[in-house]
Each structure stands twice: as structure tokens, then as C-alpha cells.
Amino acid sequence: MTTRITPLNLSDVALVDARDLGMVMQYMVRSGRGLAMLRGVTEAELRQIESALWDELSDNPAQRVAIMVRFRCMIGVFRARRLSDLLLNTCYRLIAPSVQVAARMRLNASLGFNPVKFERALVAELARIDAEPAMAA
Numbered sequence: 001m002t003t004r005i006t007p008l009n010l011s012d013v014a015l016v017d018a019r020d021l022g023m024v025m026q027y028m029v030r031s032g033r034g035l036a037m038l039r040g041v042t043e044a045e046l047r048q049i050e051s052a053l054w055d056e057l058s059d060n061p062a063q064r065v066a067i068m069v070r071f072r073c074m075i076g077v078f079r080a081r082r083l084s085d086l087l088l089n090t091c092y093r094l095i096a097p098s099v100q101v102a103a104r105m106r107l108n109a110s111l112g113f114n115p116v117k118f119e120r121a122l123v124a125e126l127a128r129i130d131a132e133p134a135m136a137a
Contacts (some may be wrong), residue, residue: 011110013066013070013108014062014063016067020103021070021074022096023053024049024068024071029092033045034095036075037078037087037094037098038078049068050068071102073107073112073113074102076112077113077115080115082115082116083122086119096129101122101125102118105117
């Protein structure tokens, strides 16, 4: 029996389940690296994440790689001043919405996320979250 592996298209990285991407971010917070969005991640940290979470992520190898590529690009987009400022102003409240945006936004792995589009989507996601409790009341 031959296992067929779907190749990863780096010019249009597949969308991922936000829960899987969130699992990676939760691991970072639990392991004391919650500030990764401000300071970035090293290659050694990425290898640690992969070894710790590889079996828990999707059972599709291409999807696992897509999750890690999206995570790397999500961390990378916060190097943009506008996003690092937003993170400093909202703190940990920004993590879950960032994961949601990074899981579903179009991504070219070579270019990363567009910081302006990411910020707009993130602000919209924050507004949606803030409106939910008011709608439930």
C-alpha cells in the first residue's frame, strides 16, 4: 500500500482548522512563550513545537505542514508596527482572534500575510467578538 502525500502549494497555502492552529499557540503560552507574537520564534522553537504537537495535529501530513506554515507567518506578521502596537494595546485578548484570522486568510508562504489586510481582518474579528455578548443579552 502506497501512501499518497498531497504536495503543499506555497503560493496559496491551504486553509486550516483554527482549533489546530490554536493548539500550537496554546502550546506556546503553556510553555512560557506567549510573547512569541512580539519577539518571534526561533527555528529550534519551531522544531520543539512540531515534535510536541505533530501527532495531535491533523492526520494529513500536508495539513500539518500548512498549520506550521500559517503559524510561522502569523508570528511574522506581528513584526509590522501596526500589528505589534495593536498587540501591545490589547495584550492576550488578541491571540484567539489572530488565530482565527490566520487560519482562514489567504496566504502566500513566500510573502507572508499582508499586514494591512491582517490588521483589518483582526479588528473586524475583535469587533465581532465584542458584539457577541451584547447580542446574547
